[in-house]
Amino acid sequence: MEFPAQVPVLSDGVVTLRAPSPSDAAGVVAQCNDPVSIRWTGVPQPYGEEQALAWLSTSIPAAWTAETGFVFAIDYDGRFAGSVELRPEGGGNAEIAFGLSGWARGSGVAKRAVRLLLDWGFTSRGYSVVHWRAYAGNWGSRRVAWATGFHFGATIPGMLEQRGARHDAWTGWIGPKDKREPQTPWFVNPVxxxxxxxxxxxxxxxxxxxxxxxxxxxxxxxxxxxxxxxxxxxxxxxxxxxxxxxxxxxxxxxxxxxxxxxxxxxxxxxxxxxxxxxxxxxxxxxxxxxxxxxxxxxxxxxxxxxxxxxxxxxxxxxxxxxxxxxxxxxxxxxxxxxxxxxxxxxxxxxxxxxxxxxxxxxxxxxxxxxxxxxxxx
Structure with a gap:
């Protein structure tokens, strides 16, 4: 099958993962120009409709065809809410990446999307380990990784590049038998x-x-x-x-x-x-x-x-x-x-x-x- 027919539809009844479409361009532009996205991702700047359409119409279909990246659009409340991706790393492993539009944050959307994609990656793709990496200080991403059962590893100095600068990286991993729930508590100071x-x-x-x-x-x-x-x-x-x-x-x-x-x-x-x-x-x-x-x-x-x-x-x-x-x-x-x-x-x-x-x-x-x-x- 060719893109987008090769992309399965995954849903938990609240969040749906589907094939990205050129009709998502406006949502992608809004997400990529959100201050949080600019701060914690390597999305190029400036970012406009031309870049969004190139990603949606060319880059994503090519990656699916070559099996170098599996990007899903996240639907929530009847709208494009962001994207989530598995990137094969070789040796039966993959890396996960995700991002949400500002309006969808704080509703558990990313957590649901990551769980859906992990289940698909472990069952349909047969991955042994899925890795998570984020710029040190990206608490939103870490919170999602924690909530979905990732084990956390070392902070690696200068591991990630962003617009010409090197940054320390948080790391984590999860296996197919791990529960998709927190492995440790996350303490919150009561006032x-x-x-x-x-x-x-x-x-x-x-x-x-x-x-x-x-x-x-x-x-x-x-x-x-x-x-x-x-x-x-x-x-x-x-x-x-x-x-x-x-x-x-x-x-x-x-x-x-x-x-x-x-x-x-x-x-x-x-x-x-x-x-x-x-x-x-x-x-x-x-x-x-x-x-x-x-x-x-x-x-x-x-x-x-x-x-x-x-x-x-x-x-x-x-x-x-x-x-x-x-x-x-x-x-x-x-x-x-x-x-x-x-x-x-x-x-x-x-x-x-x-x-x-x-x-x-x-x-x-x-x-x-x-x-x-x-x-x-």
Whole structure:
């Protein structure tokens, strides 16, 4: 069969994948000129009807005929909503690529389209592995890959080219026997408030506050792994890193802000969670650790202890009631770090042990490590 008869129609009752047509040109032009598409794809600029028709009428049919690329149009709500493609890589593997028009984002369309195409690729084409790659920072694409069951690999420096520049790439893969659902949790920080503090995500416009909070003698001494000075480039890296940790289901990171002015005064991290899957009654050991650092302007005001108490309250609340469902929290710090110890004690944590010579300091010496814990109830 020739194009478009060779293209199957795939549908889940909500989204339909079909052969692209010249009648889709207006939708393709709109999608390719969308700011999100320009930012995260290599679509040429400027892009107009001529480029769209060439792609729809010549490039796609030729790729189907030569079996070098299998592009489907995505139909949703009776309209062209984007495209999804499998690109054979040799050795029985393929790469997936997808993109949506702005109006269709946020409705689960890409997730449905990717699942349909994966099923077709594994059953009709017999692929052993399908790869996913995206520019590092493309959270929309990563969210779709996560929701459809991809396993994530390394971030590869300079792997992808875009309009003459090289960019780091996120990578992932999925096999025919993998479920088309998330393999790990994706943590989303709940906004938690008290009369003293608001706990929320860090914002892009707060890099200077982050730099100021992490550049000081106390941080250099008690957290020697944090580079000094902690400049804006380091803060920008950290912001991306904490977002990636949440996406991997590894850590929660809250910005500690003033509830009235919303000015950032520090950070609390919940990490070393003892089970990588979402808590379920009966199979979650429920242990985690808290770490914190603060801006000098917030010192001595009790903000950090208020933040730790609020996070502990949420952590111990059952998952069915909007909490995490944990059972025990730890805090570990240097025995000589009196400020960190006061926070733990003011938040209700009890000193349960001391590990001798277990906490390296910035001056090259090693301090004892004191351990505090708090139990549910």
């Amino acid at each position: 938690l408030e008290t009369p003293r503090v608001r706990l929320r995500d860090w914002r892009e416009d707060e890099l200077d506050r982050m730099s100021e909070a992490r550049t000081n003698d106390a941080t250099a001494h008690f957290l020697p792994f944090i580079r000094q000075p902690f400049d804006l480039a380091a803060s920008r890296w950290l912001l991306g890193h904490v977002r990636l940790q949440a996406a991997q289901g590894l850590r929660f990171n809250w910005c500690v802000a003033d509830p009235d002015t919303d000015v950032a005064f520090g950070n609390v991290t919940l990490f070393r969670l003892s089970d990588p899957v979402p808590p379920v009654e009966g199979n979650f050991p429920g242990e985690g650790e808290l770490g914190y650092w603060g801006h000098p302007e917030g010192a001595g005001r009790g903000l950090m202890s208020a933040a730790v108490r609020r996070i502990a309250e949420w952590y111990f609340t059952p998952a069915a009631e909007g909490g995490f469902g944990g059972k025990r929290l730890f805090i570990g710090t240097a025995a000589s770090n009196q400020a960190a110890r006061r926070v733990a004690e003011a938040a209700g944590f009890e000193h349960v042990g001391t590990e001798r010579a277990a906490f390296p300091l910035g001056d090259g010496t090693v301090d004892d490590k004191v351990v505090y814990d708090l139990l549910k109830g």
